[in-house]
Amino acid sequence: MSTPASIGRLARHRVPGTSLLAWRNLAHDRARFVITLVGIVFSVVLMGVQMGLLVGFARTASSLIDRAGADLWITAAGTSNVDITGTLPQRWRYQAQAVPGVASAHDYMVQFAFWKKPDGGNESVIMVGIDLADPIGGPWNLVEGSVADLAVDGGIILDRLYMDKLGVRAIGETLEINNRRARVVGFTDGIRTFTQSPYVFVAHDEARHYTFVDDDRTTYVLVKLAPGADREMVRAALAARMPDVRVWTTDEFSRATRVYWLVTTGAGAALTLAALLGLVVGIVIVGQTLYASTIDRLPEYATLRAMGAPNAYLYAVILKQAAISAVLGFAAGFAATGVAVAISRTGNIAIDMPAWLAVVLALLTGLMCAAGAVFSIRRVMRIDPTSVFA
Amino acid sequence: MSAPVLALRGVDLTYGEGATAFTALRGITLDVRAGEFTLLLGPSGSGKTSLLQVMGCLLRASAGEVRLFDQSLAGLDAEALTARRLRHFGFVFQHYNLFPTLRAWENVAIALDLKRVPAADLRGQAIDLLGRLGLSDRVDHWPAQLSGGQKQRVAIARAIAGAPEVILADEPTAALDGRTGIGVAAALRELALERGCAVVVVSHDPRMLPYADRVLTLEDGAITDDRPGGAGAN
Incomplete structure (x- = not known):
């Protein structure tokens, strides 16, 4: 029962049935699915807003420098x-x-x-x-x-x-x-x-x-x-x-200013910690709901195993459940974050959401859901196919 | 007489170790042939299900040898045994073990999908198999919408999906009423005849006797009787 090898086979295993099972497992238990999605949305919004604030603060802190158009800045030592x-x-x-x-x-x-x-x-x-x-x-x-x-x-x-x-x-x-x-x-x-x-x-x-x-x-x-x-x-x-002067390039002075404000005020650490908290909350919620779903369906996984399904097939069902949750949760969460970004444009504090940050947020959401799936995969790895015999 | 699909030679199965060790099978020697309907009888705890699990590559024999198509299963790891199950075996369980979130045809299609039938052919093949078991009008039903007999026939369709050489059934009629149980027994018998499958059924159900070519009786993990069944005697 080699897990890495099984996961490696996942990519090569053409498994349309796993998509069907994954979706039906989620759709069949709507209350749990909604809880999962709410957790992911909450996590995405929390991460998105906190990271957006971090990026916005950083950009704001150095905007005078970045917009000045100078190549070098001469400052007092x-x-x-x-x-x-x-x-x-x-x-x-x-x-x-x-x-x-x-x-x-x-x-x-x-x-x-x-x-x-x-x-x-x-x-x-x-x-x-x-x-x-x-x-x-x-x-x-x-x-x-x-x-x-x-x-x-x-x-x-x-x-x-x-x-x-x-x-x-x-x-x-x-x-x-x-x-x-x-x-x-x-x-x-x-x-x-x-x-x-x-x-x-x-x-x-x-x-x-x-x-x-x-x-x-x-x-x-x-x-x-x-x-x-x-x-x-x-x-x-x-x-x-x-x-008694220091000569900075624009990039150096911009970075120094951002670091100064984000570090000395603790804003950077606070925002980063809050974003990490969002990630952890997401992993816990996805992990818990997916695990509960897996426990409920252990007899079905055991049946699949008895029928001759390789581990990769079982993992694919769980990972696809996580992936479906991630995609839907991210879409809703990102839309909600977009509303927060739009509202922030009318206020003194900017939440920035550049394209690269949206990509990072999507990757973190995927990572979060995959990490949440690990608990379920570990449980399914230990499944005993003989348990299907009453 | 054809070569055995499955051959067991002096098979023992022991659960646990030391003082808690329990021997479930003792010195089982048995050949299972294509097209033969074998019925395993015996009281509870006699080792019938354990024997089925050893034959189905779900458990490894503690001693002796199991050969599938004349190849020894000794030394194969869990994934290799799983691959053998997928390729050569179909299972029918006492409680059907259908996937409740899948329609009847999808339950069958999962087995076909596992055997890498192209996605475009899944529905057609699944409906065809269900049709052969008299379920043409139930293909889109959910398991919860089916009677016990219909569920078991869906389970049989799933077991024969992909044309395995061996069907192993564990108490397939235990949860069914008399007439329905006879229908399931007949369906399994037909499989053995039409498809040339080796069918091995564990059962307490005397209604199965007329359909069996061969009846084995187990007691305390050992085969105590091996005689022709009702079908074999005809």
């Missing part, structure tokens, strides 16, 4: 994420521009500030100052206004998702940031922040004033490489020219 950083001498921008292979260098400010709401309350925001002369790292998904409007004295652009939070209703409204007047000149759609302190886009010099940073300093210098330039050589040259 010790910087670990894009939202919290020290300042640099603004002259590093000119130093950077002098390095061979650099096409352009840009000042970029990211600093926390306090936003005074119309009702007198305060919210923290993150001022994102961009170089209007040659803007990179500016707002994306603009739905009202334009980047050029930031040239208006005190002009700011923020995201519609945070209008209620910040007490803003329309373009043209004025308000205070760190006790300085500002005016809303545009809105974006869907630019979230991991910290829940909304990004407020503003001209670089204005950002400096709002956040009380000296006139000769900035927080980042963004570098675009000339076509054909060797990124590593340029990076080394930049680092050699400027003390």
Whole structure:
């Protein structure tokens, strides 16, 4: 009774009867089948939402970096994420521009500030100052206004998702940031922040004033490489020219920022654990219901064995029951997850469901159901065909 | 006389070991031939079912030799014995053992499927077999919708699916009333004649006697009587 060999024969054994038996076994006991499907749906939704949140948080945390369009980021030494950083001498921008292979260098400010709401309350925001002369790292998904409007004295652009939070209703409204007047000149759609302190886009010099940073300093210098330039050589040259800085590639800084927020806040571990919990719950529910079904049908499996069915045939019945459950459960669970994803798009917290994550979710569902089937297979392996003789 | 399909030589069967050992069969020597209806009689605990299981490759003899088509079964592993069962044997059980979630024809089709009959032929062959057993109007019925006799005839159709050379039946009429039991006995007898199957039936049922070519009586695990049956005497 060699299990691996039997499972190996499974693929070669043409077994249409096993599909029929598998489906009828499930359909015959509808209550148990429904419980199985509910368990799988619950598990798929839990895994999908948690992993979607993880991916969404990760993408949100590094969105400023990923969307900026820079090749290299010059930051103060010790910087670990894009939202919290020290300042640099603004002259590093000119130093950077002098390095061979650099096409352009840009000042970029990211600093926390306090936003005074119309009702007198305060919210923290993150001022994102961009170089209007040659803007990179500016707002994306603009739905009202334009980047050029930031040239208006005190002009700011923020995201519609945070209008209620910040007490803003329309373009043209004025308000205070760190006790300085500002005016809303545009809105974006869907630019979230991991910290829940909304990004407020503003001209670089204005950002400096709002956040009380000296006139000769900035927080980042963004570098675009000339076509054909060797990124590593340029990076080394930049680092050699400027003390107390770190030069990151976009990917490095993006990853570091994601890791920082997901690890230091515990969000990554919490979401991963919740997703694993979903997986375990699914395995337990599928395992338990499938096992109970198998126990109920042991005489039928024994009859098959007595008739001369190879182990592979019996395993195929159980695995197909698991597969049918997986397909139907995943379809329903994924649809429910899709609803959660759609709802999240209207809120501050994004659940992302890229195609690769959907594939991962489908594979995990298959794995979950296959793992659940193992308990039943182990039981059927020990079946005694003589038990069919009364 | 044709060569035996199944030959047992000095077969013992012992369950357990040491002080708890129990010998169910002792020195069984027996030939089973094609086209012959053999009836195994004996009181409860005499070893009839054990003998059926040894003949059907469900249990290994503790001693002696079992030969199927003149090939020894000694040394074959469980999967090899299973393959022999699939290829050469059909089983009929006392409680029918139909799959309750499958229709009558599907119960037969499962046996054909196991024997790798092409999927396109399954329904046709299954209905044909059921028709031969008088169940043409019951092919789409669920087992729960069939009478005991009809269930047993479905089970017989399933047992003969794929044309095995040996049919082993364990108390096939025990759960049936008198007339139905006679019908099942007649059907098994016909199989032996028409298909040239070796049919071995374990039974307490005297109604089976007129249909048997040969009647063996077991007591305490040993064959104590071997005589022609009602059919054999004719």
